[in-house]
Amino acid sequence: MTENISRKAVDQVGTEERCARFKTRSIKKEAKVSGLKMALNMIDLTTLEGKDTPGKVRQMCYKAMHLHDAYAGLPTVAAVCVYPSMVAVAKASLKGSGVKVASVATAFPAGQSSREVKLEDTRIAVDAGADEIDMVISRGRYHAGDYNFVYDEIAAVKEACGKARLKVILETGEMGTLDDVAFASRIAIAAGADFIKTSTGKIQPAATMPVTLTMLEVIRDHYFATGEMVGMKPAGGISNAKAALHYLIMVKETLGQKWLDNKWFRFGASSLANDLLKQLVKQKTGAYQSGAYFAID
């Protein structure tokens, strides 16, 4: 199945140079305000901890819907992202808000389990009401060259998702080269991924601009070839507003305006929201408010 997937090369140096260009874009005034709001609206507000409790998840869900009520006209985030055990709590809390519930599954974050367990994990999350599933690929099998295994697994999880949209996490921090980031992205898309996602957030480095650009280019290639859109989710490591705006520039210049929508682009992040809020308030009032003014849920 994966024999016909292109292994086309990616040049690391050239990719880094292109990313540096995105960072020279100057985003001011109304472009900044609308960019910050757009970024807020693209966040998958995330908590993936052993210490997660229903109470904590409910608090986060409230925050997802009420980012900063002192500032009128703010959007909600795109989704909250939780473990399968918390999906039902999140679903109930977010009812009617339009905010989606995403759940990690497939023995997240290491993926070190059997196909049966991974599929069951997925079904449990979907049955509990998850709108979106964030799966991890079997990295060991990928690096051993067992690409068909990886492909089959993604396809099987996609089937288990039913109507839920599937995000496929490559864990690019373990990939080593951009050639592999591109190849794994192509495998994931061929196997049915609705979104491709950089990282679990559990290992470093998480999302980087070169990795994200490489994945965006694979998405663009797929679009050129088939006319089908695939979503992108960089996760982990994007914690400030400036970086988020540079990512949006990268999306716009690589894929175009159509992808500047939370149906097609997400930030997997927990601390990004408050920096975006801080910058928005600064644009309005001219002053940076203390972090104490922004809820930490």
Added chain:
Amino acid sequence: MAKTDNNADWNLAPAPESTDHIHIDKRYELFIDGKFTAPSGKKYFKTVNPATEEVLAEIAEANGRDVDKAVKAARKAYNGVWSKISAKERAKYIFRIARLIQERAREFAVIESLDGGKPIRESRDVDVPTAAAHFFYHAGWADKLEYAFPVRKVSPLGVVGQIIPWNFPLLMAAWKIAPALATGNTVVLKPAETTSLTALKLAELIRDAGLPDGVVNIVTGAGATGRALTEHPDVDKIAFTGSTDVGKMIQRTVAGTDKKLTLELGGKAANIIFEDAPIDQAVEGIINGIFFNQGHVCCAGSRLFVQESVAAEVDRRLKHRMESLILGDPLDKNTDVGAINSKGQLETINSYLAKGKKEGLTMFQTDCPVPEKGFWCRPTLFSDVAQSSVIAREEIFGPVLAIQTFRTVDEVIDKANNTPYGLSAGVWTDKGSKIFNLTTRLKAGVVWANTYNKFDPTSPFGGYKESGFGREGGLHGLRAYVNLH
């Protein structure tokens, strides 16, 4: 799902670099013997901002008498001071110039963009820092010339006349002045008539650096001023960067004299994309190769050769990428493509566009809006270009790319070398052996592999065939400013 207002396209707001801190005089005089001096012919010409067509300043026009004065000042400084002081002292002056350029980098960048039309991103990130780097690099050589040329005695040439083009005004001045001073020569430099301002600002800076009077003289003017300099009997060397036509004229002028000569002339570089290349990075290299500085680059990758198996793929990605280029106000930090340097150059470029269309070539231009005033040319591609087409043969010096396809390595080498020029080339492939095969067989002074338009003071730059002779930068660049015994 709750949403922001995503109906409107997300476009960048204007982000112009401030000009508040910039001071441009109404009138600039000639810089001769450490002083700003009125031209003996009392003639001045205007320099305009090509993005707005507004006059920025009046510039003195040097005639033969002024050039003579400048050469005499340079000779006096050479005999009296510059050839006498220790190399270590010379180095200190050059270091000082380098540091002052860094200190005033923002000012130089803004003026360069105002006077020449290039995007501030380029003048700020490329022109000015690279100019400072050239002075730093050559300052380091000044007292180490014996190590540059082991077992030889090194002596300066004397007075050098230098004539530079309008595409990188400050950077070309640095390429010329820095090695000349480091090797102990004195200088008379003539900037291009459309872009004199940063050279004159550099004159102010050199004066502020305390350089002895007459070591660097700057005479502004057009062709006649340049001719007076090349014909002057007391000039020991001419260094010229510019068009091949003028280069040939200069070579005729100095023939039979004792003058040494280096020429860095035009180019029509082949940028070669193989099927195993990293395509997106290659596309970026094509963009950088031909649209950097509006294509006003002698080493621009103006002939694109794409292996036929990836031709469609490259074409689609290239056009897609071109649509994200922002054309407009050179002072806006987001501008990718600035103004064409002058009305005359725009007319030249437009005449080539007309010729290309007349030949029946397929022309593609991006959709970007173009300002009403000023001189502008949209990024342009011509595809299915024949080797015999005027678009593939002549240097256009604008944002215009000629695209051809090829099948085999031998074919592309033959085509790439089939030009009177030989300044630079680019090769894109993931395979190292292919790179080495091509770099040895391409007749080009500079070959970039998996990158394009990279400049560094340590790396010699210069051409084959009608792209000139002599090298600038690195050890080879020093050789052009010394006698070896």
